[in-house]
Amino acid sequence: MRTTWTFHTATQLLFGRAAVAQIGYEAKRIGVARLLVVTDRTLVSAGIAAAVVKPLEAAGVALEVFDGGEPEPSIELAESLLEMARRFQPDGVLGLGGGSNMDLAKIVAACLAHGGGPRDYVGEDKLPGPVLPLLCVPTTAGTGSEVSAGSVLTDKANHVKVGLLSNYLRPRLALVDPELTLSCPRKVTADSGIDALTHAIEAYTAVDNAEFPLPPGERSTYQGRHPMGDMLAEKAIGLVGRHLRRAVDKPDDYEAREGMALAATLAGMAFSNVGVAIVHALEYPIGGAVHCSHGAGNGLLLPYVMRYNLPPRKREFAQIARLLGEDTSGLDETAAAERAIAAVEKLRADIGIPNRLREFGAKPEQLRGFAEKAFAIKRVLRVNPRVPTVDDLEAILKAAY
């Protein structure tokens, strides 16, 4: 049983409109002279890479730009990026993009500091010390990777996503400029936005810190629910309730983009200390097999997992309903809690995320295997407020099928 909790985040958060113009100054302040920028061709075409490169060049930082980032990146892609990085020998790494590019930047910063390759650090707390200075600039509003301790890669051979978790992977700088998300297409906005909501809800309804079942001798960046996580998650859920539909329907609505950018970063601060739970555990094998986006997979599963978790978390679900704008006055706690599930189902439909696993091309005979793979991800499952069996996980998937 744990009776203490701690809180880690990025060393510095710089948030606001046009903040990206300050990236050169910040890189110099951190002491970076040779910076590897990890991005992708979409962001180069959209002019977003230039928004980062220009102020860095003006500040006299030597740059190499890798524009080969891909969504849900594979271990193999991280390995080829690492080869290029070893030739350039940077003293800092900047991840520019959604979670995919930021996570690649994190792996490279780790491997450059400690040798070896991405596979050597898969799992919990495998890094022996600090990584190269990491600067993360998100261009989606979703993953919270800019403040988180994690990096997620796709293990193609085993059809599953794998995570590297270490507080050393928290960036030195999270520069969140909501303007960079204005060009996000509808689907990316919806998928990444509901990922942020999933982070906040899984953190807000997690097992309590005092009950967190960490086996003796094991360490975890996840610690179960604590007051700091609750505060951040509540704020994030309210922001998503107010801004996600608008950001999806009116892509150039700056206010909505800013609300979602803040929501994603706050949710990232919450989940990366408290933990994520069954939704994420199930998404890792499903995403690895059917290649849906991480956000779409989570968004689809979220209400089904909420139903499973409702009994021990009625009070929290009732509060989530209110934060999402539902009127719960006059309802008893169970009815109010049910409203949270209905509100998430409605949001999911409004932003165009499927509600059936079959729509991703999953086959009924795959469900048991997904449940078994998810059941093996103990570091995530132990965050859940109910301890699931493999059969429970399979039942959730059958309901979602």
Ligand SMILES: NC(=O)c1ccc[n+]([C@@H]2O[C@H](COP(=O)([O-])OP(=O)(O)OC[C@H]3O[C@@H](n4cnc5c(N)ncnc54)[C@H](O)[C@@H]3O)[C@@H](O)[C@H]2O)c1
């Ligand atoms: N490290 C963490 O803590 C963490 C947390 C959650 C998810 N993840 C991981 O993050 C990845 C998903 O990240 P994501 O949802 O941010 O999407 P993403 O990074 O995969 O990006 C999706 C697509 O959107 C494009 N895009 C991004 N920003 C854009 C913009 N401003 N304008 C136009 N196009 C843009 C990208 O080029 C890409 O093609 C997954 O691999 C997931 O597992 C990591």
Ligand SMILES: [Fe+2]
């Ligand atoms: Fe996520």
